[in-house]
Amino acid sequence: MFDIQCVSAVASEDFSVIEGKFLRIIDHVLLLHSGPINKFEVTDSCCDLLGLNSMADVDRWILHLTGRSVKELVLDICLEEHYRIPWCLFCYQSLHHLKLSHCWLKPPKMFKGFSNLKILDLHDVLITQDAFENLISGCPQLEKLTLTSVKGFTQFNIHE
Numbered sequence: 001m002f003d004i005q006c007v008s009a010v011a012s013e014d015f016s017v018i019e020g021k022f023l024r025i026i027d028h029v030l031l032l033h034s035g036p037i038n039k040f041e042v043t044d045s046c047c048d049l050l051g052l053n054s055m056a057d058v059d060r061w062i063l064h065l066t067g068r069s070v071k072e073l074v075l076d077i078c079l080e081e082h083y084r085i086p087w088c089l090f091c092y093q094s095l096h097h098l099k100l101s102h103c104w105l106k107p108p109k110m111f112k113g114f115s116n117l118k119i120l121d122l123h124d125v126l127i128t129q130d131a132f133e134n135l136i137s138g139c140p141q142l143e144k145l146t147l148t149s150v151k152g153f154t155q156f157n158i159h160e
Helices: 015-032 044-050 055-065 087-091 129-137
Strands: 039-042 072-076 097-101 119-123 144-148
Touching: 015 055, 039 055, 055 087
Parallel strands: 039 072, 072 097, 097 119, 119 144
Antiparallel strands: none
């Protein structure tokens, strides 16, 4: 878990200097870590620390995680606009638990689902009905589905 405690700051340092240190720490850990990652979480508290221009950083981290056998991914990013999930997240076939909050979920047309996903938790997510139905249909191991304030459809059909 990364938080402000990761950064040793001098009282006179500007916030942008602290923010830069924090981002470099996360980037270095992701670049140097070669094994699987059990859980990666980006929450509001992290975004508050990073500021509103950090979505490119989150995109980069998600790209770094591609191929790292991530088991659990939590993105709880509350900004004025929903965070648009980058295409590379849809390559995470090792995911067992995916929790998205305040995101815009638009899977690529070639996306066939998450074959190992057991828990899907969507809160304040924008997704079309077709995209949602395809997502759910492509998760054969799904055991728990939680939907809260999901926007983009009023009903859905699940086909086996």
